[in-house]
Amino acid sequence: MKVALFVTCLVDQAAPGVGMATVRLLEQLGCEVWFPEQQTCCGQPALNSGYPDQARQAALSLMDAFESAAYVVSPSGSCVGTIHHHYPHLFDRDPELLERARRLIDKTYELSQFLVNVLGRTELGARLETTATYHASCHAHRLLGIKEEPLQLLGQVQGLELIPLARVEDCCGFGGAFSVKLPEISATMADEKIDAIESTGAAYVVSTDVGCLLHLSGRLARRGSPVKTLHLAELLWQAMRGVAS
Amino acid sequence: MMGPTSDDLATRSRRALDDEFLRRAVRFTVERLRDGKAKSTASIQDWEELRERARGIREHVIQHLDYYLARFTSELEARGQHVHFAADAQEAASIVLGLVQEKRARLVAKSKSMVSEEVGLNHRLAAEGIECVETDLGEWIVQLAKEPPSHLILPAIHKSRAQVQALFAADGAGAVPPETRALAGYARQRLRDVFSAADVGITGCNFAIAETGSVVVFTNEGNGRMVTTLPRTHIVMMGAERILPTLADLELFVNVLPRSATGQKITTYVNMITGARRDGEADGPEDLHVVVVDNGRSRLVGDRDFEPVLDCIRCGACLNVCPVYRNIGGHAYGSVYSGPIGAVLTPLLLRDEPRARELAQASSLCGACYQACPVKIPLHDMLVTLRQRAAEASDSMSPERLAFGTFGTVVQNPWLYRLTTGLFRALVRYLQRHAAGLLPRLPVISGWVRHRELPLLEGKSFRAEYRKFRKQAEKQG
Numbered sequence: 100m101k102v103a104l105f106v107t108c109l110v111d112q113a114a115p116g117v118g119m120a121t122v123r124l125l126e127q128l129g130c131e132v133w134f135p136e137q138q139t140c141c142g143q144p145a146l147n148s149g150y151p152d153q154a155r156q157a158a159l160s161l162m163d164a165f166e167s168a169a170y171v172v173s174p175s176g177s178c179v180g181t182i183h184h185h186y187p188h189l190f191d192r193d194p195e196l197l198e199r200a201r202r203l204i205d206k207t208y209e210l211s212q213f214l215v216n217v218l219g220r221t222e223l224g225a226r227l228e229t230t231a232t233y234h235a236s237c238h239a240h241r242l243l244g245i246k247e248e249p250l251q252l253l254g255q256v257q258g259l260e261l262i263p264l265a266r267v268e269d270c271c272g273f274g275g276a277f278s279v280k281l282p283e284i285s286a287t288m289a290d291e292k293i294d295a296i297e298s299t300g301a302a303y304v305v306s307t308d309v310g311c312l313l314h315l316s317g318r319l320a321r322r323g324s325p326v327k328t329l330h331l332a333e334l335l336w337q338a339m340r341g342v343a344s
Numbered sequence: 345m346m347g348p349t350s351d352d353l354a355t356r357s358r359r360a361l362d363d364e365f366l367r368r369a370v371r372f373t374v375e376r377l378r379d380g381k382a383k384s385t386a387s388i389q390d391w392e393e394l395r396e397r398a399r400g401i402r403e404h405v406i407q408h409l410d411y412y413l414a415r416f417t418s419e420l421e422a423r424g425q426h427v428h429f430a431a432d433a434q435e436a437a438s439i440v441l442g443l444v445q446e447k448r449a450r451l452v453a454k455s456k457s458m459v460s461e462e463v464g465l466n467h468r469l470a471a472e473g474i475e476c477v478e479t480d481l482g483e484w485i486v487q488l489a490k491e492p493p494s495h496l497i498l499p500a501i502h503k504s505r506a507q508v509q510a511l512f513a514a515d516g517a518g519a520v521p522p523e524t525r526a527l528a529g530y531a532r533q534r535l536r537d538v539f540s541a542a543d544v545g546i547t548g549c550n551f552a553i554a555e556t557g558s559v560v561v562f563t564n565e566g567n568g569r570m571v572t573t574l575p576r577t578h579i580v581m582m583g584a585e586r587i588l589p590t591l592a593d594l595e596l597f598v599n600v601l602p603r604s605a606t607g608q609k610i611t612t613y614v615n616m617i618t619g620a621r622r623d624g625e626a627d628g629p630e631d632l633h634v635v636v637v638d639n640g641r642s643r644l645v646g647d648r649d650f651e652p653v654l655d656c657i658r659c660g661a662c663l664n665v666c667p668v669y670r671n672i673g674g675h676a677y678g679s680v681y682s683g684p685i686g687a688v689l690t691p692l693l694l695r696d697e698p699r700a701r702e703l704a705q706a707s708s709l710c711g712a713c714y715q716a717c718p719v720k721i722p723l724h725d726m727l728v729t730l731r732q733r734a735a736e737a738s739d740s741m742s743p744e745r746l747a748f749g750t751f752g753t754v755v756q757n758p759w760l761y762r763l764t765t766g767l768f769r770a771l772v773r774y775l776q777r778h779a780a781g782l783l784p785r786l787p788v789i790s791g792w793v794r795h796r797e798l799p800l801l802e803g804k805s806f807r808a809e810y811r812k813f814r815k816q817a818e819k820q821g
Contacts, residue, residue, distance in 0.1 A: 111806040112765050113799050118806035119813065134810050139755040145748050147709055147728060149735030153752030160756045188725070237710035270667045274708025279791030281354060281705060283361050286795035287671045288708065317796030 100218075102130045103168035105161070105207070107178045107309070108140040114309045120336035121174045121210060127339055128220060138164040143181040146189070148276050155189050158182075162199050170217070171207040174332045176239025176307040179209040184242040209239060210332055211248035211307060225338030226257040231329070232264045232301040234292065234315070236308035240268055249307055249331050256338045262299040269295075273314035289318040296326055303329045353678070353702045360672040366502045370494075370673045373501050377664040380607020381716070388599070398600050399720045402655035405587050409645055409654075412554040412587045413636065419557025423619045426633045429584075433463035436637045440546065440579055441468055443633055447577050449474065449543035453535075455563065455571040456480035457548030458658060459581045459637050461493060461680045462693075465546075476546070477538045479567040481531050488515055494674030494682065496660035497605050502673050535567065545571035545629065549582035550657070551597060552634075555590040558618040559634065562601060562611040572617055578629040580617075584641045585654040597657065604659035604718040640693035649729045653688055655719040662713035662723060668706050677703060684713035684723045691730055701737065704730035743787065762807070769801045776800060 102125055106118040125132050142157030161182075165171050173179050186200040214220050233253060239245040253261050272278070272288025279285075292315065296304045304326055306312055316328040329337075360366060385391045405412055417427045430436035436459075444452060452469060454460065454476055466487070469476045478487040482500040486493055488511040493499030500508070509522040517530045547568055551560040559580050561568045572578050588594055602608040621628030644650050663669045663683030674682035679690040679700065687707060691700040704727050713723040738745060754760050772789070775782055776798065783798065784790045792798060803809070 106806050108761075108765070112769060113801065115803060115806035115809045119809055122810065122813070134807070136807065137758050139758060139761040142755065145751055147731070148744065148748060149728070149731030149733070150745075150748040150751070151732055153748050153755070156752040157755040185728075237708070237712070241711035241715060268712075270708050270710035270712065272667065272708060274710070277705070277708045279788050281357060282791040282795050283354075283358050284668055284671055284706075285708070287361055287367075288667045289796075291667070291671075313799055314796065317792070317798065320797040321795065 100130050100170065101168075102132050102170045102172050102213075103165055104132055104134045105138060105141075105165065105171050105173040105178070106134065107173060107175045109178075109309050109313075110174060113313060114330065117174050117309055117330040117332050120330070120332040121172070124223070124332060124336040124339055125172065127336075128214070128218060128223065130218075135164040135168070141178040141181045142189075143178060143185075144275055146181065146185055151189060154185070158186055158189055158200070159196075162203050165203060165207075169206060170213070171203070172210055172213045173207065174210045174307070174330060175309065176209045176236045176243055176245055177310055179207055179212075180238035180242030182207050184238075209243055209245060209307060211252055212243065212245055215248040215251055221251040222255045223252070223335060223339055224342055225255070225335055226342045227334065227338035228258040229303060230260045230262060230299075230301040231303040231305050231334065232262045232296055232299040233267065234264060234271060234296070234304055234306045234311060235267050236306050236311050237268075237270050239307045245307065249305070252331065252335060253305065256335070257342075259334075259338070260301075262301045264299060264304075265295045271311045271315055273310045275310065278314055285314070286318060289315060290322075293319060293322065293324065293326070297324060301326070303327050303334065305329050305331055305334050307331050352699075353676070353706060356676040356678055357672045357706075360676040365504065366673050367671055369502050369504055371670050373498060374664040374670050377498075377606060377660075378716070381604055381661060381664065382607075384603040384607040384609060388603070394596065394600055395718055395720055398596055398657075398718055399655060401588065401593050401596065402657070402719050403652065405589060406585060406645060406651060406654045409585065409587065409642070412589060413584065415554040416552050416557055416587060417636075419554070420619070420632075420634060423557060425557070425619050426631065428633060428635045430463075430635055430637045430639070433637075433639050436463040436581070436635055436639065437465050437468040439635050440465055440581065441472060441474075443577070443579055444469065444474055444544050445472070447543055449577070451538065451542045452476040452544045452546060453479050453538050453542035453571050453575060454483075454546040455548070455561070455568040456483050456499070457546065457581050458493070458496060458680065459548060459583050459639075460546060462583075462639065463581075463637060465581070477535070477542070479535050479538060479571055480563070481528065481565055481567075484531060484535065485511060488512070492675070492680055495663060496658050496681070496683070496685070498660070502675070535570075539567075539570040539574045542571075542575045544577045544579060545575035546579045546581060547571055549580050549586050549634075550601065551588045551594060552582055552586050553589075553591055553594060553616075554587050556618055558591070558616050560594060561615040561617070562613070563615070564606075564608075564612045566613060568613060568615055572615060572629070573627045576630045578617070578620065578632045580632070580634045582634060582636055584636050584638045585656075600718045601657055601659055604657075604661040604716075640695065643695075644692060650688075650692055650726060652719075652721050653685075653692060653723075653726065655721055656685055656689070657719060658685075659718060661716040661718060665712040665716040666707075667710065667712070668708065672706075677706065679703070684727070685721075688721075688723055688726045688730065691733075698737070701730070701734040704734055762805075765805065769805065772798070773801050 142154035146154035190196040312328040485500040495501040669683040687703040
């Protein structure tokens with residue numbers, strides 16, 4: 100199966116390892132991965148700050164980049180959520196562009212959705228001896244309805260003790276521009292989340308979104324907490340590679 | 345409707361965040377409310393269906409608001425009651441003041457009414473020498489503290505028992521122990537005098553039934569009944585959008601409102617008032633006046649983006665799940681309506697108040713508000729649209745506008761994207777290594793590093809890594 104990777108600007112710039120883990124694990128599962136170089140950003144930063152014209156420019160560019168793809172997979176619930184939830188509204192005055200947006204929506208999946216619902220895989224032959232807790236990113240679970248998929252994948256990793264997180268669906272406080280516009284509130288929300296994470300005693304907090312994870316790891320480091328963040332793709336790939344080698 | 349403060353949202357929230365006590369008090373209570381709601385809605389099998397039906401009825405009402413308001417009015421007037429329409433806050437307060445003065449009233453007893461807060465009624469009456477006493481316990485507490493309410497349904501959510509004790513002591517309670525029962529006892533005794541001495545009673549209105557001309561008031565304390573039966577005149581203040589078509593529709597909302605608000609299956613009292621005292625009845629006021637307040641609402645009917653905000657039934661469920669509200673409380677919003685609904689409603693009602701615009705920033709756009717809303721108002725999407733309006737109203741040379749103008753160009757040109765992100769990464773990397781002290785002085789980055797470490801942008805971007813990976817694979821393959 101040929102899969103186009105939408106890596107997202109945030110992963111591209113700040114978490115390349117997450118992108119590479121996504122490529123490697125998809126290939127390990129038999130997918131042929133390609134990376135359209137024309138892609139940049141889904142437009143969410145502009146949209147959420149109140150600049151829909153610029154968000155449309157980003158969206159158009161993304162639609163061009165993935166025009167010929169059959170499947171688009173991305174390691175981000177937030178960016179895929181923007182495509183699914185906001186693109187129809189961004190183009191609702193232009194039937195032709197709306198149709199193009201719908202075509203992109205129909206073939207675009209967040210990674211865990213793709214693995215579980217398209218490939219039908221939850222058991223990836225993965226093994227990792229550690230403890231982890233899962234944080235549900237708001238856009239993954241509220242915009243895309245991703246609830247069970249990441250847990251199903253993590254649940255099948257041999258040796259991984261998955262500890263449930265209290266108030267798993269509460270926001271971590273990232274919120275894109277919110278994190279720098281109202282940083283005190285954002286950090287207080289991170290502290291609520293981190294208190295819950297620390298009380299699980301898990302070594303890692305895992306999520307589908309690099310935005311949440313950069314924000315949490317930045318705050319964890321500032322607090323001097325020993326908890327580490329891992330993107331779902333990184334954890335799965337580490338666990339698969341461990342078994343493969 | 346906005347407080348007289350000249351400070352901004354960031355300053356107000358920092359003040360709230362520094363108040364450890366306030367945060368604990370608010371968090372404790374909203375957690376209880378949201379768990380209560382979760383429990384009481386879980387016991388209803390078809391909660392999602394109820395939400396959809398409730399939304400449908402509210403949407404229908406708002407789309408035919410003129411018709412239903414006319415029906416409500418004619419039903420009430422046919423029974424000899426009075427309906428007044430107020431275009432704005434000023435007029436609403438003037439109408440009530442006029443009625444109170446006509447009755448030569450010196451003392452007014454009020455049960456909870458957010459719309460009376462919205463129009464600044466108490467100040468208006470006080471300026472004319474009329475004392476208006478709040479009789480909802482929470483409202484009375486914030487009135488004694490000279491503060492606005494900080495939650496839609498729990499106005500004193502931010503106060504501790506010890507603070508209430510101090511306020512009551514200053515009111516003349518003497519040595520009341522800081523226990524809920526004793527404090528409530530003092531309030532009961534004090535307010536009983538108010539009920540019996542007041543010449544006019546003012547209430548809000550949860551729902552107005554068009555079919556019958558009834559005013560429906562949900563309360564838990566019984567003060568609503570006192571206010572609507574003891575004083576000679578009863579004035580109802582209602583937002584123009586509070587209508588339901590029929591009594592049959594009310595049944596659905598009796599199921600939906602208390603569950604969403606407090607997690608109760610039903611409130612202790614549900615008052616349905618269809619006119620003043622009739623001949624042969626033992627109690628009730630001599631006359632009933634309903635003041636229908638527009639104050640920016642009708643402007644939203646037909647608004648493609650914001651009409652559904654009029655569907656709101658003021659349950660407060662969005663406040664109770666909002667992680668921003670939970671941490672900063674209601675006063676930081678600087679407006680009568682707080683939380684997600686306040687952040688949306690305030691700038692819409694106060695179209696000409698620039699200070700209200702920034703409220704749309706008070707959200708991480710997590711969407712918990714929409715998920716909790718019993719009438720499914722897409723508050724998270726409305727916040728985005730409000731940010732758009734704020735951006736349009738901002739200075740065309742503002743740094744943010746210029747930055748996003750550049751963003752639009754960069755995202756359309758992959759080579760420009762590579763160039764600018766590459767330069768940015770190099771700059772941040774350089775600063776991190778050689779001049780970390782400068783980071784807190786840079787725009788955007790300063791907001792990040794004040795409370796978080798910045799990820800080290802070592803190594804290459806993904807696309808560079810990927811190219812290397814493919815080349816290696818080719819060599820090996």
